[in-house]
Amino acid sequence: MLDRIKASLPSLAPAEQRVARLVLGDPRAFANLPVSELADRAHVSKPTVVRFCRSMGYDGLSDFKLKLAGSVSEGVPFIHRSVDVDDKVGDVLVKVIDNTVAAFLKYRNDASTWAIERASEALAATYQTGRRIEFYGAGNSGIVAQDAQHKFFRLGVNAIAYSDGHMQVMSASLLGPGDCVVVVSNSGRTRDLMDACDIARKNGATAIVITATGSPLAAAGHIHLAADHPEGYDRYSPMVSRLLHLMIIDVLATAVALRIGGARLQPLLREMKNNLRNKRYA
CATH class of the missing domain: 1.10.10.10 (Winged helix-like DNA-binding domain superfamily/Winged helix DNA-binding domain)
Structure with a gap:
């Protein structure tokens, strides 16, 4: 309040x-x-x-x-x-x-439009070159990563999400220049996510981190999208943080969609909608 x-x-x-x-x-x-x-x-x-x-x-x-x-x-x-x-x-x-x-x-x-601009440009550039976009998260943030993969998959983006720490490390080891990884964390202190982010960055991939200001993860990425809120991660169940992360993903997906352009996306999305019609009751 x-x-x-x-x-x-x-x-x-x-x-x-x-x-x-x-x-x-x-x-x-x-x-x-x-x-x-x-x-x-x-x-x-x-x-x-x-x-x-x-x-x-x-x-x-x-x-x-x-x-x-x-x-x-x-x-x-x-x-x-x-x-x-x-x-x-x-x-x-x-x-x-x-x-x-x-x-x-x-x-x-409070959001930095400059940081969002950089993140959307990096994601759009990765899409244009056909390179990989990966989303990492653990626990509740793993669900946000899956939602992000779904949002970008609908845009025709070659994206995948991992919530398992071993899979994140192995996949990050295969990334390289031109690839992009988005790491989502409420606390910004999860070791598996830190390890995967460091590996991806050392291999030349662009690392975008969505996490709290001042956390170790915030300093580990190339682009930090601050997700600050009053909910203590060590005391309360993640509610506001999860919704805030989902909203930031929506902003990113929308900004990237605009960069891809309606001429390319509209036919794709129209066909997808048409193909889904027989999955619903009239």
Whole structure:
């Protein structure tokens, strides 16, 4: 919730921005103070405080305070950082979705378009020369790698995904100049992925890494696509991180598709759709 408020700050009216900064400065106090005190501290009117809450998508101040109190709790270990043990299903729905939306908005505001541009250019160049594109991931990130392979396979790209550490190392050993490897990791500290990335890079392949800033893997690739989020990889189940990685893959696939060009892709995708029609009930 706090990440969502930060991401929305530039789009708010000046008076509502003062309320937002009050929330961000001391969320626990905001959740407990009366509206009159909040208005005085933010130097706004009481209706402005309520209007800010509604601008953020809540029914009013009471609803906003309820959700805010939940978002600044410690969460449930190994389940979700924003969810409390006594939350009702409605609370879980709001918290999980808000947490994800906030992470997406933060990524939209912080993402390096320069890095995405470099990554899409490298992938498109590999496609143009008929060289190999490989996706590596472990655990949940292995599922993201498989999704990436499926996305690029539909574009006619010679791509494959590996989630087994031995297969990653063996396949990376066969890569060379002109090939491209995309390594996905939440923590950026998985040894198998680090080993495979190092081998691919030493063999001359272009290494694109999708992982957290400051991690060992972030420094191991040629191109780093930062996937930063508030979800602790050692304490909570991967939820936001997995969705963020999938979104980054979607962005890459779309950017590469535009570089390949509609004249080449449209007939291919049209034929694929037509061939799939008899697989569905009318």
